[in-house]
Amino acid sequence: MFKKIKHPILRVGIISLSILIGLLFLFILSIYIGAWGKLPTKKSLSDFHYQRASEVYSADSVLIGKYYLYDRQPITYEDLSPQLISALVAIEDERFYEHSGIDFTSLARVGIKTILMQDRSSGGGSTITQQLAKNLYPRERAGILQLVATKFKEMIIAKRLERIYSKDEIIMLYLNTVSFGDNTFGIESAALKFFNKRAKTLKLEESAVLVGMLKATYGYNPRVFPKNSVERRNLVIRAMENNNYLTPKVADSIVLTPLKLDYRDYDHNDGIAPYFREEVRKQLLKWAKEQHEEGQEYNIYTSGLKIYTTLDYKMQLLAEEAMQEHMQKLQDSFEKSYGQKAPWKTDKKLIAKIIQRSDVYRKLKTAGLSESEIMDSLQIKKQMMLTDWKRDTTIMASSIDSLLHYAKFLNVGSLSVDPSNGAVKTWIGGVNFKHFKYDHISQSKRQVGSAFKPIVYTAALESGIDPCTYFSAQEVEYENMEGWSPSNSGKKDEAYLNYSMEEALSNSVNTIAVKVLEQTGIPKVLAQAKKMGIETKLPQLPSLALGTAEIKINELAKAYSSYLNNGKPVAPFLIQHINNEKDSTLTAFKPIISEERAFSDENGQIMIQMMKATVNSGTATRIRSTYGLKNEIAGKTGTTQNNKDAWFVALTPKLLNITWVGLDNHEIGFKSTSLGQGANAALPIFALWTQKLNADKSFNYITQAKFKSPSPSVLGKMDCDPVKRDGFFKRLFKNPNKKKTKDFKTDNAKT
Template identity: 75%
Template sequence: MLKNIKNPFLRIGTIALVVIGGSILLMVLSVYLGVWGKLPSKQELSDFKYQRASEVYSADSVLIGKYFLFDRQPIQYEEVPKNLIEALVAIEDERFYDHSGIDYKSLFRVAFKTILMQDQSAGGGSTISQQLAKNLYPREKSGKFNLAISKFKEMIIASRLEAMYSKEDILMLYLNTVSFGDNTFGIESASLKFFNKSAKKLELQESAILVGMLKATYGYNPRVLPKNSVNRRNLVLQSMSSNDFISQKEADSLKLLPLQLDYRDYDYSEGIAPYFREEVRKQMLNWTKEQREKGLDYNIYTSGLKIYTTLDSKMQMLAEEAMGQHMKVLQNSFEKSYGKRAPWIRDKKLIDKVIQNSGPYKKWKKAGLSEKEIMDSMNLKKEMRLKDWNQDEMRSASTIDSLLHYLKFLNTGSLSLDPKTGAVKTWLGGINFKHFKYDHISQSKRQVGSAFKPIVYTAALEKGISPCTYFSAQEVAYENMEGWSPSNSGNKDEAYLNYSMEEALSKSVNTVAVKVLEKTGIPNVIEQAQKMGIETSLPALPSLALGTAEIKINELAGAYASYLNHGKSVTPFLIHQITNEKDSIIETFKPVVAENRAFSEETGHIMLEMMKATVNSGTAARIRSTYGIKNDIAGKTGTTQNNKDAWFVALTPKLLNITWVGLDNHEIGFSSTSLGQGANAALPIFALWLQKLNADKSFDPITKAKFPNPSSAVMSNLDCDPVKRDGFFKRLFKNPKKKKTKDFKTGNTKT
């Protein structure tokens, strides 16, 4: 055939075309046969899975968080507005409905312009199906030759996809996998991020903005380059008009609209219940590990799991509001109380310790820097944003300035749960997850102070000690305990007073608590705590009565629940159910309630009445007087030595709450008991929260619930004078300023 071509130039051109065509065919064949890497089979394409973000829901069906490597929330075709589909087809693949994966007309146009006319702006000629293939199987190598190989691979995969899926399926596979920048994949996540609405609610001009981004996710990002984004949007609108999806008049009208974003960047530290979400994440990681051991491959970042939790989102938001409201005021009072003598200003020994225990100091020390070099680096000023209750602000500060700034912050842990099941309703792990990652509910062990006393009194009742037994409030020095002498704060006349157990608990009298412990026996008290679900090792010392044991909030909450649950403790739990992306149940978690009672029904009722007295007339009485709360409440305040830990435990018929307030650095406490006592530092968080719950009628079933009336037997056991004063002659011969001395009966043998 070539012999018949007389013109040498034409002959050379023909030969060149044959060689090029043959080379292309050979390359396509080699790609098809897998010479340059295995192509996905039809089976793989029919059941492929793309990474899906796992979603976390509250008990009231509110999406409160996501776990993902790539932020992606797949949706169905019916959930995408028609205008978005039309915008996509108009600008990306106008013959989408006419081809079978490869648009040869567009491909030849691009080839002609790029190769013969050297027009580098001619585009790539890729169809939506080819772009989908690229999304599903990203290119691994760069370079012109590898680019050509990748293009052929994508064409073959696109053809296979078209043979297996409908056009609607391909559109959704594409829209659910395509990147919109900002670590966001899929149209639903992009819609939520840029416009704070579901994709199905997008207006036409908003759809055009998102579709326009697909050309260049950074170059047309409306947050970063709004002018470019609007220009690209207008081009999309014009393409829609050219393809008869909208009229020219409508396109021109929409082009005049200003860009209006409602950007919501998903920051793991922000949003509702960040500490709770982090604890759920940790528990889910353990769960997936257990599943892998069973041969089931679940991943919280890629499997699209739906995690349904026990949290009440509305309660949580109100709890966070109450916490912020109180802690802002308390922080201000705390700093003012110290003034210029504050330990974070004056205590050089403490400051040096904080610096040397910091991450930057240890890093530079390990790198071999001298002490002077380290301190020079840590004193170097730079612009940084420092958290403050009034407002976060940019300041010129050093690493040391930052360390000392955060050293002075009071923190908190507050947990509420259903006492019948242990289902967690609210979880405040701290004041600010972004700056204080440490969770004061699940991670922190702090001395519980007087919050432990009810367990002591419960053990006493179980041992047969009558609640009307009187104990002297006189201070005692225990010689066999190196002269240890617990004291009370307040009444100077207390040496002459004898308290009933109810009055002593409601007024939180330390000297009496120790004497109740002594009479009951330390081993009996420890055993009682264990029956109530306390697993922490407790010190077998008299100071146990004053709460020197360090216990986690969630552990203490499980024990206190027994007073509201017929003597049975619970294990607080956060996750109710886990499903796959199609809402098929994978696992349901049941409440963990103790099988056996920790104490008798009568003991539980007596303890509840004693803790009611704490709220009505004892150390927690300000919940009535200051906050005007009339709900049925029992409770216990707690304050530890040197005012380092403040506690309040609130028991209501259907809700249990435990709140702790203090500083992360154990060496710093409140400057005074009046400021740092549980009733002042911790109680207000609960009181303000309950006020908010009372104001919302939807919580009436909880807030208006009543305790059952105590039986006549219980009331008879408590029917005694709260306090008895020493007689005249006993007072005459007693020196109230002189401590009584004796040995503490350790009770190492059970009685």
């Protein structure tokens, strides 16, 4: 055949070309048979699954977070706006609706311009379908020959995809799989991240920004390079104009539009309610494990679950604002109160403990370093960012500097629940999740102080003690308790005063709380606490009356809910139901309400009246005087020994809130009681939050709710003078400066 060709050069050329064609044929054949990696079958292309992010929603249907390996939320073609599709086709593949997976015209253009004319700006020849193939089967790093084989594989896969799916389906699949940078995959997740809206609601200029990113997700990232992003966006707009998707007038208008982002990064460290989302995540992992044991496989990071929670988005937002407003001022006052004599600056033993408890110290210790080597390492200065309430500051600091900086921070735990069913409405587990992962609602147990007293008084009422029983405020030294002598921080002449139970509780009189406990009996108080939902083992000591027990906030919330739920405690819960990727319910969660009442209806009414007095005339009066709140509120303040824990419990007809403020480090307390008492450190968070709720009419159902009027029987039982003063002769023979001595009645306290 080749011998008939007389011209030797032509013959060599034809032979060479034939060999090349043969080699190319063999090369393509080797790709088909899988020599360069197995090609996906029609079945696998027809039935592939995305790794979908699981979505977390508030009770009012706001997306508040995600759990994912890859941030992707697939959507249907109907969820894509026509202008978004037009922008994509115009800039990425203008003959998309004409070819069948491979655009030979573009390939020829690229070949001529890039290879022959050395024009690197000619662009690529890949179609949207080929790009989809690349998204579904990412390239692996390899040599030139492997890259060529991969390009051919993508062409083959593209042809197969075109035979399986319609053009609309290919557009949908592409926009659901493509990367937009920032660990974001798919147009829906990108729209939510960069513009805080769904893909179907994107404006034309926003669609152009996102489509423009596809050429270089980092270089055209509008958050990082806004100028580059706008230039690329305008190029997309002009491409739409050139392809008759836009009129010149509209295009001219759009290119002048400034870039406006509403960036929301669904990072677990940031965003609204991070502690709440972390607790939901923990509960989801437990749920998934239970499902696995029942034969159902769900991965909270890839299964695209939809988790509908109890959280009220707007309420949480206002609660976080109130917390930040108060804690910033309190932190400043706290640091000023200590000045240069602050324990985290001067107490060498405490500083040593802080260092030795740290993760970085333990890591170096585990690595086998000596004490001196560890300290040398921890004292090395390096550039780091330290955060406070005012700003993030980058300075030269050591690991020890960082540890002591964060050791001085006051922290917070604040929980609000619907007392009728236990639904959590707000959850603030700390001041900054990025720096303080420890959740002070679900993890921390702290002494509850006077916040425990209502349980003692409830037990007293249940045991038959009349609310108008009077108790002397005189200090007592209990000889059989090693001379333990609880004291008050009240009036000088308190030794002469006798308080009714209402007055004693509302003013949080310590000496009387112990006497009420003694008369009631420790076993009855422990039993009462258990009836109200306290599962923590409590100390069987007289100091129980003063709140020396360490209890979690969510457990205390269960106990207090009984006062607002007809005597039946209800456990706080966070998740309403878990749905699958198609939004069908997998599991629904019901409130866990005690079947039995913890106390009588009459005693429940009495306790509410007593705690209303705390707000109206007792230790929490600044709710009325300082913050001007006229809402119906009952409450209880709490302050522990050495001012280490500050509490405020607020009860309203429709909402229960418990707030704790203190330091993670138990060795450090407030400098003074005036600063660290519950009324000053914890109460303002609730008060500021309530002011914000009052200003929003949508919360009228909570803020304007009224307590049930007490029955005539309750009013009759409580109709007595709040305080009685000792008579003349009793005062004459009583030394107010001398403690009364006696034994605490331990016989009744035995269990």
